[in-house]
Amino acid sequence: MTNRLLEIRNLEIDGESDEVWHEIIKGLDLDLDRGEVLGLIGESGAGKSTLGLAAMNFVRPGCRIREGTIRFDGQELTAQSETTLRKLRGVRIAYVAQSAAASFNPAHQLIDQFSEIPVVHNVKNRRDAEADAKDLYRRVLLPDPEGIGYRYPHQVSGGQLQRAMTAMALSCRPDLIIFDEPTTALDVTTQIEVLTTIRDIVREFNTAAIYISHDLAVVAQMADRIMVLRYGELVEEAATRDMMSNPKMDYTKSLWAVRSFKKETETVGTEINPVVKIDNVTAGYGQEDILKNITFEIHRGQTVAIVGESGSGKSTAARVITGLLPPRLGNIQFNGKVLPKSFKARNKDQLRHVQMIYQMADTALNPRQRIRNIIGRPLSFYLNLRGQKKEERIRELLSLIELEPDLYIDRYPDELSGGQKQRVSIARALAAEPEFIICDEVTSALDQLVAEGILRLLDRLQREFNLAYMFITHDLATVKAIADNVVVMLQGEIVEQGRKTDVFSPPHHEYTELLLSSVPEMDPDWLNELIAHREKHGVMTSTSTS
Amino acid sequence: MNRILLMVLQRFGLGLLTLFVVSIIIFVGVEFLPGDIAEALLGQGASPENVAALRHELGLDRPAHIRYIDWWAGVMQGDLGTSLANRRDIAELITFRLSNTLFLALTAAAVSVPLALIFGVLAALYRNSIYDRSVNVVTLGAVSAPEFLTAYVLILYFSVKLGWFPSLSNIDANTSFINKLHQVTLPAVTLMGVILAYMMRMVRASIINLLASAYIEMAHLKGMPKLRVIVKHALPNAWAPIANIIAISLAYLVVGVVVVEVVFIYPGLGQLMVDSVSNRDIPVVQACSMIFAGTYILLNLTADIVSICTNPRLLHPK
Numbered sequence: 001m002t003n004r005l006l007e008i009r010n011l012e013i014d015g016e017s018d019e020v021w022h023e024i025i026k027g028l029d030l031d032l033d034r035g036e037v038l039g040l041i042g043e044s045g046a047g048k049s050t051l052g053l054a055a056m057n058f059v060r061p062g063c064r065i066r067e068g069t070i071r072f073d074g075q076e077l078t079a080q081s082e083t084t085l086r087k088l089r090g091v092r093i094a095y096v097a098q099s100a101a102a103s104f105n106p107a108h109q110l111i112d113q114f115s116e117i118p119v120v121h122n123v124k125n126r127r128d129a130e131a132d133a134k135d136l137y138r139r140v141l142l143p144d145p146e147g148i149g150y151r152y153p154h155q156v157s158g159g160q161l162q163r164a165m166t167a168m169a170l171s172c173r174p175d176l177i178i179f180d181e182p183t184t185a186l187d188v189t190t191q192i193e194v195l196t197t198i199r200d201i202v203r204e205f206n207t208a209a210i211y212i213s214h215d216l217a218v219v220a221q222m223a224d225r226i227m228v229l230r231y232g233e234l235v236e237e238a239a240t241r242d243m244m245s246n247p248k249m250d251y252t253k254s255l256w257a258v259r260s261f262k263k264e265t266e267t268v269g270t271e272i273n274p275v276v277k278i279d280n281v282t283a284g285y286g287q288e289d290i291l292k293n294i295t296f297e298i299h300r301g302q303t304v305a306i307v308g309e310s311g312s313g314k315s316t317a318a319r320v321i322t323g324l325l326p327p328r329l330g331n332i333q334f335n336g337k338v339l340p341k342s343f344k345a346r347n348k349d350q351l352r353h354v355q356m357i358y359q360m361a362d363t364a365l366n367p368r369q370r371i372r373n374i375i376g377r378p379l380s381f382y383l384n385l386r387g388q389k390k391e392e393r394i395r396e397l398l399s400l401i402e403l404e405p406d407l408y409i410d411r412y413p414d415e416l417s418g419g420q421k422q423r424v425s426i427a428r429a430l431a432a433e434p435e436f437i438i439c440d441e442v443t444s445a446l447d448q449l450v451a452e453g454i455l456r457l458l459d460r461l462q463r464e465f466n467l468a469y470m471f472i473t474h475d476l477a478t479v480k481a482i483a484d485n486v487v488v489m490l491q492g493e494i495v496e497q498g499r500k501t502d503v504f505s506p507p508h509h510e511y512t513e514l515l516l517s518s519v520p521e522m523d524p525d526w527l528n529e530l531i532a533h534r535e536k537h538g539v540m541t542s543t544s545t546s
Numbered sequence: 547m548n549r550i551l552l553m554v555l556q557r558f559g560l561g562l563l564t565l566f567v568v569s570i571i572i573f574v575g576v577e578f579l580p581g582d583i584a585e586a587l588l589g590q591g592a593s594p595e596n597v598a599a600l601r602h603e604l605g606l607d608r609p610a611h612i613r614y615i616d617w618w619a620g621v622m623q624g625d626l627g628t629s630l631a632n633r634r635d636i637a638e639l640i641t642f643r644l645s646n647t648l649f650l651a652l653t654a655a656a657v658s659v660p661l662a663l664i665f666g667v668l669a670a671l672y673r674n675s676i677y678d679r680s681v682n683v684v685t686l687g688a689v690s691a692p693e694f695l696t697a698y699v700l701i702l703y704f705s706v707k708l709g710w711f712p713s714l715s716n717i718d719a720n721t722s723f724i725n726k727l728h729q730v731t732l733p734a735v736t737l738m739g740v741i742l743a744y745m746m747r748m749v750r751a752s753i754i755n756l757l758a759s760a761y762i763e764m765a766h767l768k769g770m771p772k773l774r775v776i777v778k779h780a781l782p783n784a785w786a787p788i789a790n791i792i793a794i795s796l797a798y799l800v801v802g803v804v805v806v807e808v809v810f811i812y813p814g815l816g817q818l819m820v821d822s823v824s825n826r827d828i829p830v831v832q833a834c835s836m837i838f839a840g841t842y843i844l845l846n847l848t849a850d851i852v853s854i855c856t857n858p859r860l861l862h863p864k
Binding site for chain 2: 090104105120
């Protein structure tokens, strides 16, 4: 077929860890026509990025292609020399990385990094390349297209960098662009803008693309066809609309179903004294105020979700409550009594009742301690448990988080999966027998199925022990699933707060509306309709100040 | 640009402050040494009256803080005082010694810095190859051997058995440059053994770290030639770590030269200091220590300034 651009057959890629080779890609086939957009979806470790890079016959250090053929435009890539491959890369096949902030060289201006591709590959001279860069910057809707190229990466925001990287990928008008999770690191409102840009550009230049993501709703907007991967193998492949309406395999269906969890009952705080009250708090670092006059409360048995984009002050609020950052003005009350501002001035009981679970269980658990010590430490520190009693309590806690005590008690964190580590973090917080737990983005580093398990566990524990949760997250799907009350934050201020049902049903505050409407939906027409709607009504589309 | 100037001035001020603190520590440290120069000069048989008279003559009977302030006031005017042992002007005494030490250190540095950079970058580029592994083994061996051992082994083979180089490095003001080089070969090689290995391993580690960055992978994926990736993409970001490595190694060279100078009886600052400590010639010890401390601070300051001046975030603020 003359229209076929890329044809991968029986590809097997090995990766090395601790001097042992194991298979990452287990005999995959992939076909891509000119101008077609293929979505690759799967959880972390499914081999999506490895497969994407293999389309350029590139493997990361510590990996090797063992088997298979990669035909690009009739040319067999696995047989080519490094020099021939080099001449393809950047010219006919380009790559857009997940983190543009890390993938732009901090030492050079954006336009230098753009121009070097056509100049080094003798496609254009320097002056034409720069003119072309400005033209493309304009097309990807970057502000100040004439001047922005002369900035350095750190002088440009994350969303703008991602667009500049898309422009850079287009510098030699490639036949194929590989997008590797290009919007994963962005806030939802920024994500929309970048997605729209990418989609329009790919259509305009009739470029074929491989779009890699773990977010099904995002892929549904971008791809003509979707491949679902798991453990380096193909689970299912179909045209986007077919797959969305009629997934065949159980695994695919489970990916569709993950957002089904919903907290059963809504808890409305009725007591006079909430467990925790943040009373008119202003706090920040140096001269700058990150939080401005924040007031909200959390009642027993209740989950309050703090929602906002990066830089909105969510995590700073957690630091103020735990006493890590003493507030400039205002105070924190616990069961009606004012807590000392700094954790140093709080007594053991006050410390015990405010526990925290972190986003990265990897770094929050000491890798040199066994699970027994990790969970046992708060038991002996706060509750003076020793010997047999302590041992029994550790086992009880492990059963609570659904890990078999005999199997796990003597393991190190490295010997657990991501979800299991997060469960251990929960057990550690629970060991102190607190009344209040702060959950800081606890599910955002986890795959959706695993995250769902964690949410269910937290919900069950809340009902069993009547715990109050403060749930910090940027993921609105999680909020809809687990929250009773919602606090929406923007640039250090609360724009709206109240019961979830009230906040999430119209009429919304303008910013809440923007946040809610920006969460991708499974419907492949969602992005088109949203953009059309926004253009028609001229609503707020961005919060970026830079 | 003003922000950078301010930061550099700040570092400079901090450097001066450190030097001041160091001078106090040295002074107090020397005060704690048992005995003083009067006892050392007159020997064990001297009568207490004689010792007291000499102390008075040398001004040693005054309280410590007065002596310290006196000394500091002198240093501020560029007067390092006079040696208690031979009444010579310390500045004069030290100039010749310092130039010898610097000559030795610079000779060692001139050879080892470029070698370390080349070997280190190559080892990073050809990581886990035969070359990398053998360089690693050799350098590890060199780091592990103490300087005095290396020095004696070198003397045994190259001066005693082969007779190529002198075992004592005799240098005076009239020695010609070529002859000087010949004289310092063995001590310089001894010093190189230590810092070359150290620098090379640090360069290797920081380059490997750098090559794992996402922007280096991106450069490869843009189809940039290997040499361009190194020169254009890796090197501009490598100056700061490399400057630090070089500065610390050079500081070690100047300060660590003491042992080597003693072994080769080389008329440098280190040897002078060791002699002065055993004589309790306190002004000389203080002057030498201040020069060593000053060198250390100056080199680290230079490394700081290089890091500041090559950091794009500081050069091109938002």
